[in-house]
Structure formats: structure tokens, C-alpha cells
Amino acid sequence: MLLRPIGGQPDGGLGGRLFVSWRIASKSGLSSSTTASSSSKRIIDMAAREGELRVFMVAGEVSGDSIASRLMASLKKLSPFPVRFAGVGGSLMSKEGMQTIFPMEEIAVMGLWELLPHLNTFRKKLKETTEAVFLFRPHAVVTVDSKGFSFRLLKQLKAKSAQEESYPVHVHYVAPSFWAWKGGETRLKVLRQFVDHMLCIIPFEEQTCRLNGLSATYVGHPLLEDAIMLNLNSGPLSSKLRVQRSGDAFRRRHGLAPGATVFTLLPGSRLQEVTRILPIFLKTIELLKNSFSELSIFIPVAPNSHVEDFVSRTIQSSPLSAILVPGASLDQKYDAFSASTAALCASGSAVIELQLARLPCVVAYRAHLLTEWVIRYRTKLNFISLPNILLNSDIIPEVLFQECTPGKLATVFSKVVLDNNIQEKQTSAAEKVLQLLCPPSEDTYRLLLEKLGYTGAVCYPSMIAASSILFAEKQRS
CATH class of the missing domain: 3.40.50.2000 (Glycogen Phosphorylase B;)
Incomplete structure (x- = not known):
């Protein structure tokens, strides 16, 4: 199968280099887990079998739109294959190439009793989004914050597609603040039934998720990328804060x-x-x-x-x-x-x-x-x-x-x-x-990024999040 480099670049461009890098890593036996076997449930391997990566993303508020747009840009940089997006989002996600199925403001409701007047609209949008996921057939469904809508969506998707071999990997970006509530940690045991991987933005969340059986990665706080965007001088992220x-x-x-x-x-x-x-x-x-x-x-x-x-x-x-x-x-x-x-x-x-x-x-x-x-x-x-x-x-x-x-x-x-x-x-x-709130600097994440062809000086949050998504896999309930 002939693969186009990302963004229509010539073969020597970033997309071509990443594709070659991933294939070389697979063939050289860097890790037995890098081979795109027909049974692998990792996102990157499922994408390899089809020659493209399809990601369905959902963000329901302005901060989520910003986080998701940066994640989309990082996925396009790191993916060895062309990336297609669909989902629900705002103007920043649209600039990265996603056409939203409805304005994200329609699901931007915060609070318990504040939701009640919007409940009928909320249910309609949930049904519409669920149907759109099945039509798009993504390798990954990535929900960003907006836990009220996001978790209901992932739960419905899991219930409807659990018996299908091709159901997508479910990733949620921005862990809910379970640590703030009495009995909140028990909620994680429920989430693991329909969330395959959690991307955490506060350091102690990753370990707590893992202790409760939920696969998780700490990526750093997304807003630190504001400093990266506005401080383009070289040097580690910690010097740009x-x-x-x-x-x-x-x-x-x-x-x-x-x-x-x-x-x-x-x-x-x-x-x-x-x-x-x-x-x-x-x-x-x-x-x-x-x-x-x-x-x-x-x-x-x-x-x-x-x-x-x-x-x-x-x-x-x-x-x-x-x-x-x-x-x-x-x-x-x-x-x-x-x-x-x-x-x-x-x-x-x-x-x-x-x-x-x-x-x-x-x-x-x-x-x-x-x-x-x-x-x-x-x-x-x-x-x-x-x-x-x-x-x-x-x-x-x-x-x-x-x-x-x-x-x-x-x-x-x-x-x-x-x-x-x-x-x-x-x-x-x-x-x-x-x-x-800085992203982790452990060698593991650097190795993961280098395996995808990224050798930049700064491992910033959306890059770590994107690499974690590419190597995420379906978890057994």
C-alpha cells in the first residue's frame, strides 16, 4: 500500500521520515511490541493496517477546544500515517482540520442542577454524536474534559460495540477531579469499564488511576504550552515557565x-x-x-x-x-x-x-x-x-x-x-x-517520542499526550 506523507509533504518531509522511522523500528526488533501484528489492539498498529489514522474527538468548552487543537497538531506531527479527524469542537479544532458535527456550545453545561433545563438537548446531542462515531469508524475516540458528556458518550459506545473486534480505543484527556470528592476514587473503578486510557494533567493522578486499575499517563498541564508558544527561545520547558x-x-x-x-x-x-x-x-x-x-x-x-x-x-x-x-x-x-x-x-x-x-x-x-x-x-x-x-x-x-x-x-x-x-x-x-505541573522528563517518554521520529528539545504536554494515544490499546473490562 502506498502511503501519503502527512500534510501532502514530499517523501523527504516529516511525515515520510516518521513512517520510515516506525517501519524501521518495527523491523529492527527494538521492541517486540512495536510490530503491527494482525491481532494488536494498539492504535498505531490498527492505523498501520489501514494506512491512515482516524480519530474522533470531543471537546465541549473553550479550554477543551484549545487542549484538543494542540493535541491534534501533535498527532499530525507524530503519526507515521495521514490523520483524519471528526467530532465535536470549536474554532481552534476546526483550524486543525476537523469539521464539527454541531457547535460545542450546545453541550457546554457545568453543574448538576444547571444541566436540568438542557437535558433534552443534551440527550439528542449524545445520540447524534454516538451515531457519528459509528459512521466515522475511528481507531480512537478521544474526549477532552467535559466529563458529563464525555463519559456518557464513552459508556454508550462501549455498550454498543463491546462485542465488535474493531471497536475504537477510548482515551479521556484531563482526568476528572476524583481526588477532590469524598469517595471519588471508587469512581475510577467504574470509569475503567469504558475508558481504556486516561491522560492526566496533575502529577499524583496517574498513580491513583493505576492503583484503581485504570491505565493512565501524566502528561503535564496543557496551559504550559502557552509559555512555549510565546517563549520560542531554546532551552528546557522548565526555563520557559x-x-x-x-x-x-x-x-x-x-x-x-x-x-x-x-x-x-x-x-x-x-x-x-x-x-x-x-x-x-x-x-x-x-x-x-x-x-x-x-x-x-x-x-x-x-x-x-x-x-x-x-x-x-x-x-x-x-x-x-x-x-x-x-x-x-x-x-x-x-x-x-x-x-x-x-x-x-x-x-x-x-x-x-x-x-x-x-x-x-x-x-x-x-x-x-x-x-x-x-x-x-x-x-x-x-x-x-x-x-x-x-x-x-x-x-x-x-x-x-x-x-x-x-x-x-x-x-x-x-x-x-x-x-x-x-x-x-x-x-x-x-x-x-x-x-x-511540568510534563515528566523520564527517559521512557523521550524513548517513545524518538521511536516516532521526534527529537525536539522539549517534551511538551500535547506531544506526550499524542504519543501516549498512538501507543494506547484496548483494555479488558
Whole structure:
């Protein structure tokens, strides 16, 4: 069978080299497991038998779209065969070559009771996605975060295709926070019935998954790739864990005085969380506007049309003026961070972005009352933001649940803005947190990547994730 190199490159291109590298490794007996036997259930071997790799991917929110798009790019770089994608995702995944079967916003629901009004749509989209998987006949189904939709999909697929020899390998990227909930680890024993491999982004998750019978790989935190993209100088990843941009240039570009006080507001990426938290953030700033000279605010807006519309309408009706920054643009987002004094941040992955920028912040969280009740009484953690959890310390102030009011936020936030000691503590802690979240540097992963023809200096998260997927295999229930 004649194989095309990836991306239509000539035979001497990356795709051709990777294909030759994989064939040589197989023939040379580097490992008995590298041979693409007819009985092998590894993804790379199944792809070898058909001359192409088919991957069905699902991401249900903006952060998942970013993670999945980088994974897609890495799969195209590492796969010895042409790669075809299908599934559900956003604009970044579309740029990598996937046509989504419906907008991912239709399954972007967070919380227990928040899901109820959308339950009928949720079920329809689940059925539609399941049917699309069977039509596409993928070698791998890769779900990214969005555990409510993802796990229901994988469970249905396993139930419908378990008796078929050709059913795909199921991989889930971003392990659920089982460690945060009372009895959460027992959930892993359920997941292993329909998840073949888990890609973990927090160091201790891999061992816990394995101890509970679930195959897993720790790959590092995906947001560290922001630093790689913006720090293209050579050197190991651990030396790139800070994003420094020209804040002064960004201020000049937007007509702000050099001495102006600038706050960044990060209200989240899902419409339901933005509608809850953005009005609280804006009222907080209103309470503070007379305390700081020439106060301005930046709002990086998630690339979600519903969120964009809501933020624009809310700002138009607010007495505050705000500079809206496209959240999908790494350059502009980190420029805004560098130009800012401090940030108000909805609980979530954005706090890691602020750590990369060394921007002091306060984390806030509001949800439906019943969802908040469940979190209060079922969680076994003292904190909600990842840096505080990893360090087991309240380095970043958290204002949560019913206490999350403009008055309370204004008091806590002003302390962070005015107290240099608090800011220095956060900056110092950021270095520790980001080092903890670095991808593994063990020889095993380097050998795996070299086996696929990759000899780059940096083993960044999406590369390790992609190589783990290629060598993942079906697990017995």
C-alpha cells in the first residue's frame, strides 16, 4: 500500500521520515511490541493496517477546544500515517482540520442542577454524536474534559460495540477531579469499564488511576504550552515557565496613561458562569473606582459567540468602560496581563494563565445554590483553585459561594492590589506550582517520542499526550 506523507509533504518531509522511522523500528526488533501484528489492539498498529489514522474527538468548552487543537497538531506531527479527524469542537479544532458535527456550545453545561433545563438537548446531542462515531469508524475516540458528556458518550459506545473486534480505543484527556470528592476514587473503578486510557494533567493522578486499575499517563498541564508558544527561545520547558510581554506597549496602544491602574477580569468561558460572575465583578470595580486613579479594565473574552454577545451587552449597560480582548489570541491576552496590576478570576484553568504571567489575583466562584451545597458537603478539600490545592495553602485569596458579593470581593481584592507582600507571595508560589505541573522528563517518554521520529528539545504536554494515544490499546473490562 502506498502511503501519503502527512500534510501532502514530499517523501523527504516529516511525515515520510516518521513512517520510515516506525517501519524501521518495527523491523529492527527494538521492541517486540512495536510490530503491527494482525491481532494488536494498539492504535498505531490498527492505523498501520489501514494506512491512515482516524480519530474522533470531543471537546465541549473553550479550554477543551484549545487542549484538543494542540493535541491534534501533535498527532499530525507524530503519526507515521495521514490523520483524519471528526467530532465535536470549536474554532481552534476546526483550524486543525476537523469539521464539527454541531457547535460545542450546545453541550457546554457545568453543574448538576444547571444541566436540568438542557437535558433534552443534551440527550439528542449524545445520540447524534454516538451515531457519528459509528459512521466515522475511528481507531480512537478521544474526549477532552467535559466529563458529563464525555463519559456518557464513552459508556454508550462501549455498550454498543463491546462485542465488535474493531471497536475504537477510548482515551479521556484531563482526568476528572476524583481526588477532590469524598469517595471519588471508587469512581475510577467504574470509569475503567469504558475508558481504556486516561491522560492526566496533575502529577499524583496517574498513580491513583493505576492503583484503581485504570491505565493512565501524566502528561503535564496543557496551559504550559502557552509559555512555549510565546517563549520560542531554546532551552528546557522548565526555563520557559514565565510569560513576559510588553505591558507598556499594550497600554500605549489602547491610549492608557503610564500611571493608570489596570485590572483584568476573567469571568470564565461558559455562558452560565459568565452570566453569574461578570455582573459581580463589574459591581466590585464600581466600588473601587474612586480608590484608584485613572482606573481601566481589560476583559479577555472567550471565543464563544454567546459569551461574546453577553459580555458586549453587559458592558454597554454598565457605567464602566472596558477594553475587550479576544481570549483566543495568546499575544493579546498575555499583553493585557502584562499591562495589568491585578486580576479578578473565576475559578478554573485561567488561574494557571495568571501564574504564568505572574499577575496577582483573587479567585471567585458562584453557582446554583444546590450545586454550591453539594460542593460544600461532598468535597474533601479546603480550597478550590489548583495552586492552593497543590501547595495546601491559601496563597491566592478565594471568595466563594454566598460570600462572593461585590462588597466582600472589593475588600479582599483591594488588599491584594495594595499589599506588596501578598503579591510577592503569589509570584514566589507561581514558580513552585508551575514546576509541579511540568510534563515528566523520564527517559521512557523521550524513548517513545524518538521511536516516532521526534527529537525536539522539549517534551511538551500535547506531544506526550499524542504519543501516549498512538501507543494506547484496548483494555479488558
